[in-house]
Amino acid sequence: MDHLDALENESIYIFREAHRKFKDLAMLWSIGKDSTTLLWLARKAFFGKVPFPLVHIDTSFKHPTMIEYRDRVAKEWAVDLIVSRNEEALCAGMEPGKGRFVCCNALKTQGLQQVLDRHGFKGVFLGIRRDEEGSRAKERIFSPRDKNFEWNYKDQPPELWDQFNTSFGPDTHVRIHPLLSWTELDIWEYIRREDIPVCPLYLSRDGKRFRSLGCVPCNFPIASGASTVDEIIEELKVTKTPERAGRAQDHEAAYMMQKLRSLGYM
């Protein structure tokens, strides 16, 4: 068993554990490489039939290429997809110009909260990884959020030997993170091995590519000639630039990601 096999099996175990323990589950599909890998792993875990719906929180500012890719993959894999927007905030004119923190919080965090409330989901799978960013490094695999959506990272119960905390109070929902131990490089090597289709924006065109996908106004491509998955893997092996360098909300102010996440951001 090699490194990727070990990661794959770990993720499958987590999926099956969550499915066994929670009735009302959903998976957040951001259309990016991580959550698409997550979807692929869910198909593996359940022998091709994903037993819960996928949720895409559409801020309305996503790249059109992402939406085309989403609809194509969803159809091909016959997944149950819920697309949701925070219409109220959008009607009230929410956009990044109002401030990135406010916008992310309204369109993504509150958007997610609305979907959870509407459908009564008690558990949500997310494709976050520990190597992405500091506050994610501190996550547990099964991570509860209280009714106000808040994450109490200072007092998390222990999690060891794949014995996850799966009983929580009625007002909590749990975030489940099957990719927590994966790195960006693992993801790409796995995408190559399994031949998972990725959004074309990741591949270089005219000397630029997106390394992390988000909303058009806050998401910038990096200079890169990597136009194939192989070339991306080679590039990652030597790069010294962090993955989320092109994500504006991370850099707006000190601790912004931490503040967003303690309010329930993914």
Next chain:
Amino acid sequence: MNINDTLRIVIVGHVDHGKSTLIGRLFYDTGSLPEERYREIEETCREQGRAFEFAYLMDALEEEREHNITIDTAQTFFKTSLRPYIIIDAPGHKEFLKNMITGAAAADAAILLVDGAEGVREQTRRHAYMLSLLGLRQVVVAVNKLDLVGFRRDRFEEVEEEIRGFLLSVGLVPAHVVPISAREGDNIATPSERTAWYSGPTLLGALDSFFPARDISGLPLRFPVQDIYVGDGKRVYAGRVESGCLRAGSRAVFSPSGKKVVVRSVEKWKQPALPEAHAGECVGVTFTEELFVERGEVLSEEGEASPAAREISASLFWLGNDPLRLSSRCVLKLATAEVEAVLSAITERIDSSTLEVTERHANRVENLEVANVTFTLQHPIAADTFKENPRLGRFVVAVGEFVAGGGIVREVRSDRLGGGTRVVRLHARMMTEPDGNFIDLSREAGPVEFEVSPGFVARLGEGEKVAIRLCTADQLEKIARLAFGYGLGMTFRRGPDGNRVVLFREGPVVQATTEEGFPVI
């Protein structure tokens, strides 16, 4: 696993012995620190008017920067020419032991960090003890801050002797003890001229000598059922091979039920007919005959199945804020089995820092303590001793919602039911039958086992009593064990109508009156 595969290491030790600085240094010296991060740290330090500190790399959360301590287990990544590393930073503060354990339980190897000036301290010992209880055997000791003692050989050797002695007492032998200065970079990636007297490897060299040790080969098959998927006209038993090898076509047996089966297929998505699956693989299994076994049952090869444990003796580490009391109920989770259990004996309470036995035959285990205990299980589960099979020999304990402790199995008692055993079920319904709360065993000369329902105990809790007429002294012993395990009171009386035992639950002041009020058997 391959030698070039990722190795997960945990860095443990006493608070302020330099963990965060070491991590920053490991990153910097292996060229794994992105430029942008380096500049971020520089800027943060400048803003706060402090000298450059590598420690800030790990202290990603605001509160930590303010308080200058590492709160939770964080993970980061670096690379040597041999392989990538995942580094798990475990907090050194006493109150964050549960985070240290969360981190260390996921690691292949550990760096135990000791301040060369300060020497071995409380958390150094406690963490080392926890490493041994978690079964982590690949340990390197780094004696840090040697710049503060002028890289003196005699000081290093003093600390080395002390830590080696302690590790030996918990059954650990470090691969190396390396003299370092994380702040100044001595013996991290390159040998230091300032420790010319030291001939061992650098810290990174020592790490590269370890193995990604998650494989459990050579042990008998253990395949705990995780879930059952029904569809397409078949039942697929999903699970992970914890040890050994699961082969299609093989004869196997479930524990604790004892059901025998023949494996029809071993499957994965798009691979419906695998010849076999090895330790670590998540698969689905079908059998030649329809059968009904539940999650928690463990498949083994015939003749080498895990015993069906009724009672488990274990070394327990307790992380709950409230003490775990004798006779209290909790849930034991072992592999995929979950069983209600009663803490029926606390043989020894141990100070996890000094290893001192603080009390024998105790009535509680306090936060951060280790204890040798016995759990009586409500129904049997498959379990091995930790020594025989670590994967089926470790468990966690949940009280209420959350996991609050864990342990490793030292001994398994199965009390397997022989032929002719009479099973007496004690349930709530029995207590309202017309002839009162009375069980007559006076004609049961053979072996007897009791099964207790939660409702039964609840009824006793409401003040009811139950009388049992006995035939043998063996029955008396069984009932005494039951009373002990469920925290019940009991009286024994020899009367004209034979030998009688009365079981009851003492009032809410049970704890206070136990000494005197507990009836003599």
